[in-house]
Each structure stands twice: as structure tokens, then as C-alpha cells.
Ligand SMILES: *Cc1c(COP(=O)(O)O)cnc(C)c1O
């Protein structure tokens with residue numbers, strides 16, 4: 001009998017693919033659900049034409065009804081400021097298109113590289129540094145994937161492969177499992193890292209089919225989530241993290257420092273505490289990349305370092321994320337805020 005109850009319980013849960021396909025993509029629908037009027041914000045249909053609004057319903061459920069300053073809403077709502085261009089902001093600030101040795105690979109650092117596994121995302125984050133990346137040129141056939149795998153095979157200094165995107169977990173598990181097997185056949189690869197925001201915005205993504213391939217590989221798996229505010233963590237996210245932890249998977253979190261969303265030591269301290277309580281360690285706090293259309297999220301380096309020093313005074317060292325910036329041409333991320341003043 002209990003097994004019947006279990007299977008019924010699973011059946012009524014929507015699958016992640018259903019939730020992925022039923023995202024909200026209309027400004028009016030989003031504001032309507034939150035009982036907000038357009039006059040309270042500055043939504044822009046023009047900005048949504050350039051980079052569409054896209055937000056999964058489980059994430060919308062964590063937004064506060066009637067709050068025009070909700071930190072989750074501000075991450076996804078297309079606004080007028082995006083259409084105003086700013087000096088020094090470009091479409092490819094990280095020069096990723098110059099480090100594309102074969103389609104699907106971004107190789108900048110000596111012993112690890114990114115595989116652009118999927119061009120799509122479940123959520124379109126307005127500040128995203130990948131909003132202008134030429135994903136179409138990085139869309140792969142299986143033969144092209146064989147070329148990417150051959151590149152990793154002959155690059156003997158690589159010991160870690162990072163699934164990136166877009167969002168790598170937007171790809172289906174059959175493909176991810178196949179790709180992982182090809183990589184695990186390369187003796188010099190030790191670790192498989194997955195950088196994904198999808199489990200945060202659609203927690204049902206971490207299901208049995210996913211857990212079965214990720215635990216079947218000889219590669220040591222690491223998942224780096226992307227959470228910017230403690231309001232993003234509800235019980236469904238805590239349960240998703242538990243499913244990963246119960247299989248022994250290391251989970252880290254990275255955050256982007258965003259004006260009006262988390263540019264405050266108190267907010268960041270609460271984020272670190274909340275992710276730790278859920279079983280996750282803070283990894284990076286990124287300064288925003290100077291991407292076209294996102295300058296209204298930027299804060300000065302001086303203010304970022306000031307907030308970071310306040311945060312250091314609030315938390316034990318292991319809960320302080322590393323404040324970093326990506327500077328083109330460097331061999332790693334660049335640590336900031338190292339001098340206390
Ligand atoms: C950020 C990044 C990595 C990973 O860097 P870590 O410091 O190891 O987290 C790898 N490759 C590229 C191109 C990156 O941008």
C-alpha cells in the first residue's frame with residue numbers, strides 16, 4: 001500500500017519540464033499576479049523585445065505581493081533603464097568569443113574549462129553577462145560535441161570540466177548523461193562541476209533521473225548554485241538541496257552583487273546564513289560585468305569593497321564569499337577587497 005501512495009504523490013507533482021515550459025513571459029501577467037500597477041515601476045516592452053521576460057512560476061511564488069521593490073522581481077522585470085546605453089558597457093565584456101577554441105568550449109584558465117551545454121535558461125536575469133553571447137553558433141550536433149570532447153582529450157592540463165550555459169540543466173538528462181560518460185572516459189579529468197540557477201528557480205529539476213546519472217559517474221560532482229537573495233530560498237529549495245546532499249554532492253553558491261537587490265551587508269549576511277542553514281557554502285560574490293543594458297545594477301568598486309568589509313565583520317570567515325571580478329586576459333578571477341580599510 002505505501003508504494004501506491006508514493007507513486008500517486010509523485011504523479012501530482014508537475015515535472016520540471018512542464019514548469020520550464022510554463023514560465024511567465026508577459027509583463028502584464030507578472031504584474032497582475034503581484035497586484036502591481038505599471039505606474040509603480042518602469043516596465044519596458046522594448047527591453048523585453050531585446051531580451052525576453054522569462055520567469056518560472058515557482059520563483060514568482062516567492063515574490064511579495066504588492067511590493068514594487070521586491071528583490072526577486074527586480075532580477076527579472078524588463079525596465080526602461082535597460083534601453084539606455086552607458087559608456088564602457090559592451091556586448092562581450094569578458095571577451096568570451098575570443099576564447100572559443102572549438103564550438104561549445106570557453107577555455108580561459110589553465111586547468112579547467114567551460115562547456116556551453118545549453119543555450120537556454122529557465123529564467124532570464126536582467127543583469128546577465130551572457131545576454132548577448134552568440135549561442136546560435138554554439139548550438140551543437142553530436143559530431144560537434146565529439147570535437148569538443150577531442151579538445152578536452154588532447155588538453156592534458158585540464159582536470160575539471162564545468163557545465164555552463166545558458167543553464168546546463170536546461171538540457172535533458174539523456175544528453176547530460178551521455179556527455180558525462182564521454183568526459184569520464186578521459187583519464188585526466190577528475191571533477192565535473194555544474195554551474196546552474198535552474199534548481200533554485202525550478203527545484204523539481206533535481207529529480208531521480210538527474211540524481212541517478214550524476215551519482216553514477218566516477219567524476220567527483222560539484223554543483224554551484226546561483227542565489228542572490230535569501231528570499232529565493234523557500235522550503236522547496238531547502239528540500240532540493242537535501243536531495244543533493246543526501247547523495248553526497250558538494251554544493252556551493254555564487255551571487256552577483258546588484259544595486260537595489262543585495263548591495264547591503266545585512267542582506268548579504270542573511271543570504272550567507274540562510275544558504276549555510278540549507279547546507280550550502282558561499283563561494284563567489286561577483287562584481288557585475290559591464291554588460292550592455294545592465295548598468296543600472298552596477299555599484300562602484302569602492303562601495304562594493306566597503307560593503308564587503310562590513311560583511312566580513314558580520315560573519316565567520318567560512319561564510320564570507322570571495323569578492324571577485326572577471327578581468328579579461330587574467331588567469332583566474334581577480335580577488336577584490338583584500339586590503340581592509
Ligand atoms: C569563472 C570561470 C571558470 C571557473 O573559475 P573558478 O575560479 O575555478 O570557479 C572557468 N572558466 C571560465 C571561462 C570562467 O569564466
Ligand code: SF4
Pocket residue numbers: 120121122123124125128129130165166167197198226
Ligand atoms: S545564464 Fe544564469 S544569470 Fe544568465 S540568464 Fe541564465 S540563469 Fe540567469
